[in-house]
Amino acid sequence: MMEPRNRVVRVRRFGGPEELEVVDAPLPTAGRGEVRVRVLASSLNYTDVLIRRHLYPQTARRRPPFVLGYDVIGEIDQLGDGVTDFQLGDRVADMTVLGSNAAYCTLQADRLARVPAGLDAAEAATLILSWTTAYQLLHRAARVQRGQRVFVHGAAGAVGQALLALGRLAGLELWGAARGEHAALIRELGASPIDYQREDFTRVLPDGFDVVVDGIGEDGYRRSFAALRRGGLLCAIGYSAGVQAQRSMLSILMWIARLYLWRWLPGSKRASFYSINVMRARHPAWFREDLERLFELLDTGAIRPRVAERISFDEVAEAHRRLEAGGLAGKLVLCPDLPLRRDGTALH
Missing domain, CATH: 3.40.50.720 (NAD(P)-binding Rossmann-like Domain)
Known part of the structure; x- marks a missing residue:
């Protein structure tokens, strides 16, 4: 069986959207206490613009190149040693701050929230941040x-x-x-x-x-x-x-x-x-409780987040330009599985 391909959205140097690049990357392996997920959806947030422009205090010490991606909805495809609370195929969510604008990424199992199986991954991703x-x-x-x-x-x-x-x-x-x-x-x-x-x-x-x-x-x-x-x-x-x-x-x-x-x-x-x-550092249980409560509200139809557009890897730089311009009435969500048309544009 052919090994899955990993692609990532990387900041090569601080600056504008032109400093983003989509590159092939090694497939990560889940370490102890970790899971590897196949990314189903990862939002593009205005915070990513701040990180890219070196204006976000939490990531100020990081130096390019590094992978963007503040949040993730993923399906577990590998369990690390010591992980007993999850199974292969479980859908999970996490706020990663960096690293989840990718086809595959690893996550700490003790930080994950559970995602009901029936939820639309892109809509669920909008809830995380x-x-x-x-x-x-x-x-x-x-x-x-x-x-x-x-x-x-x-x-x-x-x-x-x-x-x-x-x-x-x-x-x-x-x-x-x-x-x-x-x-x-x-x-x-x-x-x-x-x-x-x-x-x-x-x-x-x-x-x-x-x-x-x-x-x-x-x-x-x-x-x-x-x-x-x-x-x-x-x-x-x-x-x-x-x-x-x-x-x-x-x-x-x-x-x-x-x-x-x-x-x-x-x-x-x-x-x-x-x-x-x-808030999450001070009260880690609140983050999981609040996010899972939001997933329940989404599952019952009590809330309906707006997804402005589902985008492919090739549209990320343009999506950052749209984020900076403002005026979006919803969230742009990277969906790695989104197929491309023959002309190279994504099928939405």
């Missing part, structure tokens, strides 16, 4: 209560859509900032749309929001903090404005540090930076 982030923001970080008023920046993005969908399930009153053309989507998700190019979100509620979730960081989060009511919470989750403005990692880290200084300002407003990786 974006939807788990949204779930933990609402229920672990902000600890929202029914009826609270929540404002979401970037509401048409993957995390934004998840926040609105899960917020509606939690009984929240929601507003979402997005481009004008996404207003219908925001309404469909149960929120009041705010066109950030034409409207001032700080004037929407004179007495302020209970929670503002900001992954943009425009003006260093100052306006988001100003839009809070007394006792409100700003949850910062990203800094895409700083990335687009070509800010250095040092200046972005200073933005984040300032959030914690704002806690000492009079008025009892609060601010913090949420990191799914920090």
Whole structure:
């Protein structure tokens, strides 16, 4: 029997999408406590753009070449020594941060979440980073209560859509900032749309929001903090404005540090930076619980994440350009098994 072929998406040097390359790689072998999976789906996230451009603190010490891939849905095809909780053929999920934009990869067995067999792999992959982030923001970080008023920046993005969908399930009153053309989507998700190019979100509620979730960081989060009511919470989750403005990692880290200084300002407003990786390191059981809860919601049809497009290896660089341009109303998902047409384009 012919040995399977492994292909990976590799960053050859820090920079733009042109620095990505798809190359053949050795087939990995599961070590002790590991499993090897055949990758069924691996999302492309804006975080991958930060990693590629050397603007992501967690991977700042890594030097190219290395393989991208923040999350993975895979089917186990090899068990390492000491692995007893899984069997060949089981479908599993993990948040890898690096290494899963590949045809095959190895994973630590004690970090895996189980994936119900009937789920669409691409839809399931969208839940690992974006939807788990949204779930933990609402229920672990902000600890929202029914009826609270929540404002979401970037509401048409993957995390934004998840926040609105899960917020509606939690009984929240929601507003979402997005481009004008996404207003219908925001309404469909149960929120009041705010066109950030034409409207001032700080004037929407004179007495302020209970929670503002900001992954943009425009003006260093100052306006988001100003839009809070007394006792409100700003949850910062990203800094895409700083990335687009070509800010250095040092200046972005200073933005984040300032959030914690704002806690000492009079008025009892609060601010913090949420990191799914920090949360997982502190509470590893929460990550598995929350992700498997999301898989249940997907399995029952209570949530339906949007997959903007399923892409092949050959489309990854262009997908990164689309991520940087913004405006996607769903997630781009790499599906290694996706066949190619004769002209080299993927069959979706």
